[in-house]
Amino acid sequence: xxxxxxxxxxxxxxxxxxxxxxxxxxxxxxxxxxxxxxxxxxxxxxxxxxxxxxxxxxxxxxxxxxxxxxxxxxxxxxxxxxxxxxxxxxxxxxxxxxxxxxxxxxxxxxxxxxxxxxxxxxxxxxxxxxxxxxxxxxxxxxxxxxxxxxxxxxxxxxxxxxxxxxxxxxxxxxxxxxxxxxxxxxxxxxxxxxxxxxxxxxxxxxxxxxxxxxxxxxxx
Amino acid sequence: xxxxxxxxxxxxxxxxxxxxxxxxxxxxxxxxxxxxxxxxxxxxxxxxxxxxxxxxxxxxxxxxxxxxxxxxxxxxxxxxxxxxxxxxxxxxxxxxxxxxxxxxxxxxxxxxxxxxxxxxxxxxxxxxxxxxxxxxxxxxxxxxxxxxxxxxxxxxxxxxxxxxxxxxxxxxxxxxxxxxxxxxxxxxxxxxxxxxxxxxxxxxxxxxxxxxxxxxxxxxxxxxxxxxxxxxxxxxxxxxxxxxxxxxxxxxxxxxxxxxxxxxxxxxxxxxxxxxxxxxxxxxxxxxxxxxxxxxxxxxxxxxxxxxxxxxxxxxxxxxxxxxxxxxxxxxxxxxxxxxxxxxxxxxxxxxxxxxxxxxxxxxxxxxxxxxxxxxxxxxxxxxxxxxxxxxxxxxxxxxxxxxxxxxxxxxxxxxxxxxxxxxxxxxxxxxxxxxxxxxxxxxxxxxxxxxxxxxxxxxxxxxxxxxxxxxxxxxxxxxxxxxxxxxxxxxxxxxxxxxxxxxxxxxxxxxxxxxxxxxxxxxxxxxxxxxxxxxxxxxxxxxxxxxxxxxxxxxxxxxxxxxxxxxxxxxxxxxxxxxxxxxxxxxxxxxxxxxxxxxxxxxxxxxxxxxxxxxxxxxxxxxxxxxxxxxxxxxxxxxxxxxxxxxxxxxxxxxxxxxxxxxxxxxxxxxxxxxxxxxxxxxxxxxxxxxxxxxxxxxxxxxxxxxxxxxxxxxxxxxxxxxxxxxxxxxxxxxxxxxxxxxxxxxxxxxxxxxxxxxxxxxxxxxxxxxxx
Numbered sequence: 001x002x003x004x005x006x007x008x009x010x011x012x013x014x015x016x017x018x019x020x021x022x023x024x025x026x027x028x029x030x031x032x033x034x035x036x037x038x039x040x041x042x043x044x045x046x047x048x049x050x051x052x053x054x055x056x057x058x059x060x061x062x063x064x065x066x067x068x069x070x071x072x073x074x075x076x077x078x079x080x081x082x083x084x085x086x087x088x089x090x091x092x093x094x095x096x097x098x099x100x101x102x103x104x105x106x107x108x109x110x111x112x113x114x115x116x117x118x119x120x121x122x123x124x125x126x127x128x129x130x131x132x133x134x135x136x137x138x139x140x141x142x143x144x145x146x147x148x149x150x151x152x153x154x155x156x157x158x159x160x161x162x163x164x165x166x167x168x169x170x171x172x173x174x175x176x177x178x179x180x181x182x183x184x185x186x187x188x189x190x191x192x193x194x195x196x197x198x199x200x201x202x203x204x205x206x207x208x209x210x211x212x213x214x215x216x217x218x219x220x
Numbered sequence: 221x222x223x224x225x226x227x228x229x230x231x232x233x234x235x236x237x238x239x240x241x242x243x244x245x246x247x248x249x250x251x252x253x254x255x256x257x258x259x260x261x262x263x264x265x266x267x268x269x270x271x272x273x274x275x276x277x278x279x280x281x282x283x284x285x286x287x288x289x290x291x292x293x294x295x296x297x298x299x300x301x302x303x304x305x306x307x308x309x310x311x312x313x314x315x316x317x318x319x320x321x322x323x324x325x326x327x328x329x330x331x332x333x334x335x336x337x338x339x340x341x342x343x344x345x346x347x348x349x350x351x352x353x354x355x356x357x358x359x360x361x362x363x364x365x366x367x368x369x370x371x372x373x374x375x376x377x378x379x380x381x382x383x384x385x386x387x388x389x390x391x392x393x394x395x396x397x398x399x400x401x402x403x404x405x406x407x408x409x410x411x412x413x414x415x416x417x418x419x420x421x422x423x424x425x426x427x428x429x430x431x432x433x434x435x436x437x438x439x440x441x442x443x444x445x446x447x448x449x450x451x452x453x454x455x456x457x458x459x460x461x462x463x464x465x466x467x468x469x470x471x472x473x474x475x476x477x478x479x480x481x482x483x484x485x486x487x488x489x490x491x492x493x494x495x496x497x498x499x500x501x502x503x504x505x506x507x508x509x510x511x512x513x514x515x516x517x518x519x520x521x522x523x524x525x526x527x528x529x530x531x532x533x534x535x536x537x538x539x540x541x542x543x544x545x546x547x548x549x550x551x552x553x554x555x556x557x558x559x560x561x562x563x564x565x566x567x568x569x570x571x572x573x574x575x576x577x578x579x580x581x582x583x584x585x586x587x588x589x590x591x592x593x594x595x596x597x598x599x600x601x602x603x604x605x606x607x608x609x610x611x612x613x614x615x616x617x618x619x620x621x622x623x624x625x626x627x628x629x630x631x632x633x634x635x636x637x638x639x640x641x642x643x644x645x646x647x648x649x650x651x652x653x654x655x656x657x658x659x660x661x662x663x664x665x666x667x668x669x670x671x672x673x674x675x676x677x678x679x680x681x682x683x684x685x686x687x688x689x690x691x692x693x694x695x696x697x698x699x700x701x702x703x704x705x706x707x708x709x710x711x712x713x714x715x716x717x718x719x720x721x722x723x724x725x726x727x728x729x730x731x732x733x734x735x736x737x738x739x740x741x742x743x744x745x746x747x748x749x750x751x752x753x754x755x756x757x758x759x760x761x762x763x764x765x766x767x768x769x770x771x772x773x774x775x776x777x778x779x780x781x782x783x784x785x786x787x788x789x790x791x792x793x794x795x796x797x798x799x800x801x802x803x804x805x806x807x808x809x810x811x812x813x814x815x816x817x818x819x820x821x822x823x824x825x826x827x828x829x830x831x832x833x834x835x836x837x838x839x840x841x842x843x844x845x846x847x848x849x850x851x852x853x854x855x856x857x858x859x860x861x862x863x864x865x866x867x868x869x870x871x872x873x874x875x876x877x878x879x880x881x882x883x884x885x886x887x888x889x890x891x892x893x894x895x896x897x898x899x900x901x902x903x904x905x906x907x908x909x910x911x912x913x914x915x916x917x918x919x920x921x922x923x924x925x926x927x928x929x930x931x932x933x934x935x936x937x938x939x940x941x942x943x944x945x946x947x948x949x950x951x952x953x954x955x956x957x958x959x960x961x962x963x964x965x966x967x968x969x970x971x972x973x974x975x976x977x978x979x980x981x982x983x984x985x986x987x988x989x990x991x992x993x994x
Contacts, residue, residue: 029739032738032739032740035740036738048738051737051738053737053746054734054737054738056749056753057730057733057734057737058730059727059730059731059734060734063731063734063735063738067738093735093739096732096735098644098645099645100646101640101646101648119724119727119728119731122731139723139727140723140774143723143726143727143730143774144772144774144775154775154778157778158719158723158774158775158778161719161778161781162719162720162723165718165719165720166720191718191720191721192720192721192724194713194718194721195721195724195725195728199645200728201728201731201732202644202732203732203735203736203739203743203745204644204741204743204744205739206741
């Protein structure tokens, strides 16, 4: 037990530098990872699918997909994998870290860009660098999917209006024959400038032991 | 009124003088009124024989029976009859005129916050009244707590930004409860130490009185905070922190005040009493919230059934909230928390149920009442300062002010240190400074002090309280704006109501909830999600009428935006492009063209296309509804809302036409939307034949124009009423050409020329009101 402890500590130390989590947080996340994967080295989509609390989430598929999306690994690869290891798991989680008191303004700016990039990747499913009208419609449809049958038509109208808004704030003077291809990352940043992503898109990562909480599947 | 007319005439003089002149005249009038009140009272005293209440008529009868027959009094003076409402109205009028005056003088209102100016005016008025020798009205505690305070709190509570509030609830509670306790005990204790100093002449002030004084002076006042913070537009986080604290500390203040007041009579405090005090705190706060929540749910439930009596909808909101406040006050629970809970609970359901007009009415009435209340409070504060008996004690007052400042700073810094361990987004030093500096005291402290039993100590306390209030409001209130600029504190961002932001806010909520689930702990988002689902599944069904109960939030937001845009169109008469940016982007720019073009479209002749357009257009018309006359009980069809839905409908129709134009080769209208200039309502069922012919003067167009009070955004609208009235005289259904008087013919011609004018530009306009088919 002692030897493997120090080995995983060493690995975890390497991960703290890479992802910015503290050692305690990484240990807790590792425990959670073991829970989800059934003590194996990798988790698959089915493992995440099995979490009961996720069942009510309208954008469950997109969330799970984001974990297996190679673009979120910051390694300039594209496509998706079938299974991910702990390091990839952590990399995705690191997008949700909050800024601290010591974070400088440039770091906050970089953080915001990173988080917005994550969101952008979630929307841009065909990975062409733009969110087309179809993709945006799909996003709104998914959001309204749990809300009953009014969803379809309203989703289309809402997505259209939203797209119109993006187009008109970013490219105010389009000739009638021009076609707005899709939302690029710069336009995406512009339109969500007011939301202050670096302060909103985060969750609390616990520093204390949480093995008592069984939100996921029961350990076998 | 004769007195005010000179003020009007002098409006030619520069604006500052007008304000000043009005004020002076009003003050003269006030003093004249109070002087004449004395005179009338004196007259009554002479004619009265017995001490029973005798009306003027009786005295008249008496004088008539005893004296010779007098001439019938053509003009008599009877002020007593209307005295009370007259004086109240006069005071309110004075307050509002002052407020008006300040905004006319631009330079002053930029530097000095309104609350300071109002207190200053109060001081002036109080001084004048005292100089005349009259009894100045003081800020009676009952008046304050029952009539002046509730509107302000209701306004604040109803429009509380819930998201920011709940996200920072822990921090706010910490500041409100622990911070206020710390302030009270620190100030009380230290003042007791100060009172022990020999030579300060304060020997008789015992510990309990000091603690009582501390508890009165320690609470941050919502009225003062609102008055100052509303003008500096600080960012939402800081605003909600200070403001939330000022609201929630009411429970602590109530408990401490009653506790120490009871005990200062008894003389000693035991441990049991202290424990009871803690229990009392929980009872007061949670009880207040419970009472408020019950009334809130009742209000929401009532609003479900008000679809047939829209006129009284706002009243339900006001009355239920006021009842919540009063009911809480009956049991000595925290009335403020009850009011806030009621407003917060009611709001989402009531807003889904009431009509748009009721919502506007309610918003404006709340703002109006709270504005009046606030103005009156500050003026009365000034007057009471001049009026009340004072006992000035240098040591006491100076030390109070210093200790209040010190305790506030220490409290905020210490608490932030603890709070930052639990917060994700930490509070910076700048934030701490603003929170500490924004801890203003106000009229609540004064009224609580006023409620104390009369004694020499009370006067001393009151003097100190007033000094602290003046110091915080004047010094801190005036300097906070330049300090905010100096420290470059983040300002409030403009809320543009972007649909993209709303979509992504919801998306983020779900995303973060999902990530929390994957991470494996029940966090903030998880509970929020659970609450939302519970709300949707059970509560909304009971409290919201009709199919809106199942409407998801995104859709209601979208509908609200559409409504807003439609309103803008109606009010300005032209189509707004988009919320902020004028752009030429339209739906055609984002619709994927490729799919349409791929289809093989045979070229159609022009006339055939016109026919197709006409048919499609006519099939899209709704039946127009009849306008009712304005009856108070019969506001069934709201003409304004009808216009709005009409505008929305037209917008959609325009989009349809644009899509149609992709299939047809005739170029569509390049304008964004048709000018909405010609809108009219049909008043009778009329079959319409619309001739799209090119002749400029073949007015086979039969237009039955609406009654004059319809919404007609026509530039030629003044002519319409004439036409309609004359038209109605002559009867309907006939081609009007034959029956028109020659002078009307020109007008009619002009009208029809616009209507039947060919070409793509005008077609849209024609489509607007040409082919109405009922």
